[in-house]
Amino acid sequence: MRVDVLTLFPEMFTGVFGSSILGKAQEKGLVSLKAINFRDYSESKHGTVDDTPYGGGGGMVLKPEPIFRAVEALLNEQAAHSSQGEPGQCLSGPKRPPRVILLCPQGESFTQAKAEELAREDHLIMICGHYEGYDERIREHLVTDEISVGDYVLTGGELPAMVVTDSVVRLLPGVLGNETSAVTDSFSTGLLEYPHYTRPVEYQGWKVPDILLSGHHSNIEAWRRKEALRRTWERRPDLLDKLELTKQDKQWLAEIQTAEGQKPKA
Missing domain, CATH: 3.40.1280.10 (SPOUT methyltransferase, trefoil knot domain)
Structure with missing residues (x-):
């Protein structure tokens, strides 16, 4: 380019x-x-x-x-x-x-x-x-x-x-060291990005979520998707109106809203 x-x-x-x-x-x-x-x-x-x-x-x-x-x-x-x-x-x-x-x-x-x-x-x-x-x-x-x-x-x-x-x-092939970085960025998927953690496992009493240490990749991906939904709903709920949610997304979103004391949307 x-x-x-x-x-x-x-x-x-x-x-x-x-x-x-x-x-x-x-x-x-x-x-x-x-x-x-x-x-x-x-x-x-x-x-x-x-x-x-x-x-x-x-x-x-x-x-x-x-x-x-x-x-x-x-x-x-x-x-x-x-x-x-x-x-x-x-x-x-x-x-x-x-x-x-x-x-x-x-x-x-x-x-x-x-x-x-x-x-x-x-x-x-x-x-x-x-x-x-x-x-x-x-x-x-x-x-x-x-x-x-x-x-x-x-x-x-x-x-x-x-x-x-x-x-x-930064979106051009080969520019970023990790080619998946741009794909999972906030807004690229329609959602805000999920939380990230790195070493140490515990800092001042704050721990990395156990699921990220499990090595179970499918569970980790599910956790990341749910956390991306949570963050988007909390900070930019307007983005959800533009997104085609899966049945699983809707279920997770209902759980998030219920936990926060808000009535889930139909």
């Missing part, structure tokens, strides 16, 4: 893209991560990328030309690499056009399902805005997706771009 981030502050991404899981994924050749200053694509001698809005109003608006030129340059660059098969290119060219993602408060809420969808792509281009907003022609004629990481406003799209990148890249 290739991820290109268009930003006015590429230096913000140096530590994030070069460290931890993202850094290791790049070292393995599983992903290419790059932050590009779209000010470089301004034709103004002062590198202007914004202007006052037509019709008046406060703030500045990002101009369309630098963004369009930056995306076009990335597409031309990738096409050239794909056709030439340059030595040292560890990643093959994209089989599909890239997804061009606008990070903005007006976008669809970012979810694990969206991360899994984007992880199946070959090339992602993310656009980080600043100031009051974007020229509407960027939305209408360039981007394929608009994503929001929450119902709040930040100073720019850089932090959301980092969040989306991290969430997507």
Whole structure:
């Protein structure tokens, strides 16, 4: 996969893209991560990328030309690499056009399902805005997706771009040391994740549940499923409305609700 981030502050991404899981994924050749200053694509001698809005109003608006030129340059660059098969290119060219993602408060809420969808792509281009907003022609004629990481406003799209990148890249095959980790994550199964324990068996009088020490794998899996249901019901019961529960799930959920003194749902 290739991820290109268009930003006015590429230096913000140096530590994030070069460290931890993202850094290791790049070292393995599983992903290419790059932050590009779209000010470089301004034709103004002062590198202007914004202007006052037509019709008046406060703030500045990002101009369309630098963004369009930056995306076009990335597409031309990738096409050239794909056709030439340059030595040292560890990643093959994209089989599909890239997804061009606008990070903005007006976008669809970012979810694990969206991360899994984007992880199946070959090339992602993310656009980080600043100031009051974007020229509407960027939305209408360039981007394929608009994503929001929450119902709040930040100073720019850089932090959301980092969040989306991290969430997507960790789902790529070979990125995580344990391939089952991403599969059992909270939200990937539709439920919050079950509790985890490790050594020591007892700490300050608090013990690891006996069933996890039993070595009986089917019983352990059943316990984990029930605990995932319990945690989801306690913390995010809204998720259960979206999930197709098995007969066993419903029985466990009824037991959990009864134990908590709440009447089980029919």
